[in-house]
Amino acid sequence: METVIVAMDQLVKRYREKLAVDHFSMKVMEGEILGLLGPNGSGKTTTINCILSLLKYDKGDITIFGKPMGPEAYDIKERIGVVPQNVAVLQTLTVAENIDFFCGLYIKDKKLRKQYVEEAIRMTGLDEYRKYYPKKLSGGLLRRLNIACGIAHKPKLIIFDEPTVAVDPQSRNAILEGIREMNKRGATIIYTSHYMEEVEELCSRIIIMDRGRNVAEGSPEQLKASLKNRETIKITLPACTPEIVEDLKEINHVYDVKQEGETLLIRCDGGSHNLVHVMGYFSEKNIPFGRVITELPTLNDVFLEITGKELRD
Amino acid sequence: MFWHIFVYRLKELLRDPWHIAWNLLFPIALATAFFLGFGNMIKEDPEAFVSIKTGYIAMEDKEFEKVLQSLSRKGENQVLSLQRYETEKEAEKALRAEKIQGYYLQKGGEIVVVVGKNGISATTLHQIVKEYKNQKTVMLQIAKEHPEKVAEIAERMNHRPEFLQQHVFNQYTSPYMNYFYSLIAMAALYGSWLSSTMLAGISANMTERGKRYESAPVKKMTSLLAGILSTMLLQTVFIGILVLYIEFVLKISFGVPLWQVLIVTSVGGVMGIMMGVFIGALVKRPNLQMVISLSVSMVASFLSGLMWGQIRQILEVNAPVVNRLNPAAMLTSCLYNLCNYGMTKDFYRDLYSMLVLIVAMLVISAAVLRRRNYDSL
Numbered sequence: 015m016e017t018v019i020v021a022m023d024q025l026v027k028r029y030r031e032k033l034a035v036d037h038f039s040m041k042v043m044e045g046e047i048l049g050l051l052g053p054n055g056s057g058k059t060t061t062i063n064c065i066l067s068l069l070k071y072d073k074g075d076i077t078i079f080g081k082p083m084g085p086e087a088y089d090i091k092e093r094i095g096v097v098p099q100n101v102a103v104l105q106t107l108t109v110a111e112n113i114d115f116f117c118g119l120y121i122k123d124k125k126l127r128k129q130y131v132e133e134a135i136r137m138t139g140l141d142e143y144r145k146y147y148p149k150k151l152s153g154g155l156l157r158r159l160n161i162a163c164g165i166a167h168k169p170k171l172i173i174f175d176e177p178t179v180a181v182d183p184q185s186r187n188a189i190l191e192g193i194r195e196m197n198k199r200g201a202t203i204i205y206t207s208h209y210m211e212e213v214e215e216l217c218s219r220i221i222i223m224d225r226g227r228n229v230a231e232g233s234p235e236q237l238k239a240s241l242k243n244r245e246t247i248k249i250t251l252p253a254c255t256p257e258i259v260e261d262l263k264e265i266n267h268v269y270d271v272k273q274e275g276e277t278l279l280i281r282c283d284g285g286s287h288n289l290v291h292v293m294g295y296f297s298e299k300n301i302p303f304g305r306v307i308t309e310l311p312t313l314n315d316v317f318l319e320i321t322g323k324e325l326r327d
Numbered sequence: 328m329f330w331h332i333f334v335y336r337l338k339e340l341l342r343d344p345w346h347i348a349w350n351l352l353f354p355i356a357l358a359t360a361f362f363l364g365f366g367n368m369i370k371e372d373p374e375a376f377v378s379i380k381t382g383y384i385a386m387e388d389k390e391f392e393k394v395l396q397s398l399s400r401k402g403e404n405q406v407l408s409l410q411r412y413e414t415e416k417e418a419e420k421a422l423r424a425e426k427i428q429g430y431y432l433q434k435g436g437e438i439v440v441v442v443g444k445n446g447i448s449a450t451t452l453h454q455i456v457k458e459y460k461n462q463k464t465v466m467l468q469i470a471k472e473h474p475e476k477v478a479e480i481a482e483r484m485n486h487r488p489e490f491l492q493q494h495v496f497n498q499y500t501s502p503y504m505n506y507f508y509s510l511i512a513m514a515a516l517y518g519s520w521l522s523s524t525m526l527a528g529i530s531a532n533m534t535e536r537g538k539r540y541e542s543a544p545v546k547k548m549t550s551l552l553a554g555i556l557s558t559m560l561l562q563t564v565f566i567g568i569l570v571l572y573i574e575f576v577l578k579i580s581f582g583v584p585l586w587q588v589l590i591v592t593s594v595g596g597v598m599g600i601m602m603g604v605f606i607g608a609l610v611k612r613p614n615l616q617m618v619i620s621l622s623v624s625m626v627a628s629f630l631s632g633l634m635w636g637q638i639r640q641i642l643e644v645n646a647p648v649v650n651r652l653n654p655a656a657m658l659t660s661c662l663y664n665l666c667n668y669g670m671t672k673d674f675y676r677d678l679y680s681m682l683v684l685i686v687a688m689l690v691i692s693a694a695v696l697r698r699r700n701y702d703s704l
Contacts, residue, residue, distance in 0.1 A: 029702075029703055063531075063538075063704055066538075066541075066542045067700055068531045068538060068541055068542065068700055068701065068704060069700060069701055069702075069703070069704060070700050070701065070702055085541075085700045088544035088545075088546075089544070091542060091543060091544040092543075092544040094542065096538070096539055096542045098535045098538050098539055099535070100535040101535070102534070102535035102536040102538065102539045103536070104335075104339055104528075104536070106338070106339045106340075106342035106343050107335065107338065107339060107342075111335070111338070115331075115335045116539065116543070118328075118331040118335075119328070119331070119332075119540070119543035119544070119545050120543060120544060122328065163539070164539070
């Protein structure tokens with residue numbers, strides 16, 4: 015039986031008149047990487063701050079490791095690691111000292127702490143920068159230091175709040191690798207990000223939040239399967255006629271055909287051989303065509319379909 | 328946990344160039360500038376204390392006469408140069424001719440001081456009467472409540488050169504010293520920005536670092552205490568260095584044993600730190616905290632006489648409440664009283680005022696900071 019690490023039930027948080035979290039419920043199971051997605055202002059960071067008991071909330075219950083979470087729940091806190099959105103390190107301490115300092119807030123045994131600090135330095139690839147001060151580090155290295163400070167004490171639950179903002183692809187890759195590694199070693203992870211592709215790649219389950227509510231939940235595949243559009247075929251067709259459009263709509267699983275300039279967009283709601291059927295039609299009718307591209311839905315499509323395309327703050 | 332935070336906070340402060348610049352180098356530079364500006368005036372001040380030319384008219388209170396004579400005994404600690412007059416008219420004539428700076432007489436049983444003009448000498452002459460009356464009251468009370476102990480106490484009082492020890496008037500007792508006292512007060516209050524920054528660093532509603540701190544299994548009071556004590560330690564050392572620099576490098580003597588000055592300045596340092604915690608507890612924006620801390624320190628130091636030596640005295644006459652509430656004025660006045668008149672009632676008033684202020688700020692800050700989670704971050 016799977017163990018529930020975090021259970022949040024009907025959480026409500028208001029900032030005066032603004033409802034930031036609206037009866038939000040979720041469960042985080044042991045060993046999973048849960049992605050928490052949502053547009054800006056959807057309530058992700060507020061939810062995380064409530065989990066950490068930094069914020070008061072109006073209604074709801076939060077239990078972590080089976081115990082009610084509260085500001086004084088030190089036995090729970092010592093098993094949690096936090097990697098905040100912005101880099102939160104001490105500028106006058108070196109890389110190694112920063113990690114040791116934050117690790118020391120959790121681990122009292124000096125010998126054990128030393129070992130943990132070394133492991134965190136190795137894991138985040140900061141070995142050659144251990145004596146550097148943060149101001150000498152690049153953005154990517156700073157992010158890695160930020161992570162090392164949050165995970166050095168080997169927490170059972172790690173909360174990453176957009177840890178890859180403004181880092182180069184190499185650093186991002188290293189960070190994601192590190193998170194996978196921590197997960198393999200048994201850490202349960204809550205991960206928030208705006209980068210759909212990394213959430214899709216990393217997370218075993220995803221919750222999409224919008225306006226403080228849980229609007230969709232499932233594995234990346236389940237979420238994508240929930241979309242009506244399962245495949246988009248793009249064909250360059252200089253001489254498109256209304257008859258061709260109408261004919262294509264008759265093909266099984268094709269539910270929408272739209273012409274955008276010289277490109278024809280054919281949307282299918284399922285089926286596994288849509289491209290074969292469409293190509294068959296063009297061969298049969300001897301209609302010349304140019305480039306053909308087929309696109310499967312991405313998490314980004316799911317996200318935009320669920321949360322809408324209008325701009326947010 | 329406490330030591331872990333304490334040691335790292337010390338490291339953090341010692342490596343912060345702004346901290347070293349503002350809290351150590353700037354006061355030292357300012358002290359040097361003051362010294363270059365009027366150091367010689369302190370050393371060669373015409374008002375510098377040598378001994379006060381004082382007259383007295385024969386009085387019934389022979390004990391007081393004895394006190395005056397003991398204070399005029401020749402030597403390092405001679406306070407008065409005494410001249411006896413037979414009549415008030417003679418004394419008044421000598422005063423007008425500026426042969427004496429003041430005289431004592433007894434009117435209706437009360438000892439009265441008549442002085443030519445206000446200043447350190449006049450204050451000292453008044454202080455002598457005040458001290459004498461205090462001791463006399465104590466003796467009378469003992470005689471009333473414990474008559475058996477009168478002889479013993481009187482013997483102890485006679486053999487204890489306490490008054491002179493407490494009132495070591497040295498040659499640098501100069502009004503210009505006030506600038507140095509105010510400078511020390513400014514350095515002490517500068518500690519406030521350190522403690523407000525420290526507080527911001529451990530509070531989730533102020534900084535991202537604070538979120539990390541408050542997510543850890545550390546009691547807020549532990550991190551607060553470790554932060555305050557480490558800041559206090561360093562601030563005390565920095566102020567101590569400033570005091571030693573003034574005394575030994577600039578060779579401007581405070582005129583009292585240095586440990587007394589260091590104790591008072593340490594209390595001042597603690598007051599500065601607590602002021603920062605207090606500001607940090609009430610103001611949520613870290614940048615604003617720093618601006619307020621530095622502004623309060625500067626304004627308070629100005630009102631204590633950092634740039635215009637007379638302002639504290641003017642406020643004392645016209646708006647004494649400002650001096651009673653101004654932490655820099657409290658410390659300046661405490662140092663002024665200690666260095667000029669010793670551990671008098673006024674000295675203790677200033678010292679206790681600082682302690683009360685420290686406790687008040689501590690209590691209010693602790694009440695505000697006790698909350699462990701916030702309405703908004």
